[in-house]
Amino acid sequence: MLEAEGIATVMVSLVSSQSQPAAPPRVLWVPFELGRPMGAALEADFQREVLRELLMLFDVPRPPQAGSVLAEFARDAPAQLDEPSWCAPALSGATSVAEEISLLAPAHAQFVARIGRSTAVLSGLDVQTAAEFLSGFDAGIDTPPSVEGMSDLLRLRFAVDDLKAYYLEAASAAREQASSRQLHSWLWQQTRLGTMLKTFRRESLESDDPRRETVGGKFIVPRDWLD
Amino acid sequence: MVRLTDLTTAMRSVVASVAATAVEPKPWVNVRRREAATVALISSAGLGVRGDPLFRGGDGDYREIPHGAPDADVLMSHVSVNYDRTAYQLDLETVLPRRRLAELASAGVIGAAADTHYSFMGASAPEQMQTQAQTLASTLHARGVNAAVLLPV
DSSP states (O other): OTGGGTOEEEEEESOHHHHHHHOOSEEEEOOOOTTOTTSSTTOHHHHHHHHHHHHHGGGSOOOGGGOOEEEEOOSOOTTOSOOTTOOOOOOTTOOSHHHHHHHHHHHHHHHHHHHSOOSOOSSSSOHHHHHHHHHTTTTTOSOOOOBTTBOHHHHHHHHHHHHHHHHHHHHTOSSSOOOHHHHHHHHHHHOHHHHHHHHHHHHHHTOSOHHHHHHHHHSSSOGGGOO | OOOGGGSOHHHHHHHHHSOOOOOSSOOOOOOSOGGGOEEEEEEOBOEEETTSOOOOSSOOOOEEEETTOOGGGEEEOOSOOSSOOHHHHHOGGGTOOHHHHHHHHHTTSSSEEOSEEEEOBSSSOHHHHHHHHHHHHHHHHHTTOOEEEEEOO
């Protein structure tokens, strides 16, 4: 659409089956995980290489028959494989999500000190309040004061995003960078939060409220980690 | 692209089910001198600056992200849970490479990085974004941007 309005474009494609029919003018196919168009975190040289190859596509003349410029980035991204030295946070003594959150607090603080930010900030709730909101949602208890223009269900979605981010950030605190598979396997299969969220999803699918069914059924648990 | 063989069976079916829209006719804009181009980043990761409205789902509009906005103030409120966010959590450059773009401008690969970058929320119908894309194009022209890097998640 932008090209039609006079702006030259280059595009990263993470999924060729989606980009090919649209036939954008210039495409760089990359062999990276969904969510990682630049390949890997904290790898400036690699990211720069990807971006440079993208920008160089502006030099390629338009192919005959109004085709697309298609190129493929040949290297796999670093840190896609499991990291053998990574250890999951120790949560075996926790009997509740609240206890898990407390146990993760030092690691999360370490993450913020190292990285300089947390992404667990969408709902405006601290993570303990977010967890109480989630657990009391169906009973209508522990509901935080409403935010103008935001339904409780939408706010809950953001609260869940914050909880997941908090856990994953804590698990990413160490310099040994776990793979996304290691991190999600831990979250969804070894934490009480993962269990709680999967239960919430199951209950949402049985709800008479179509919005609850949609939000809870589709926007909480990734398909890869459904039971 | 992510290799379909690297995806789980569940995600392979999700990816295959997403219909892509063919665009006719196929437009093309020449970049006469890449080394002089002013380039903006346009993401579909549902990014916005703290204080701006979060994306809710089905949004066709976009958010502006100043080139110099602190990483801590750039938030992702994309509705999909079916892609990995752990790299973004570690490093915003993974999805919005503002510093990388500036470095390549300093190296002479492009003329300049734009002062402002942009984000849509990709899990929206293309028809919803079309009018907004036209508005964005006008804005880019007005701001002297002549090329864009499109970044999915």
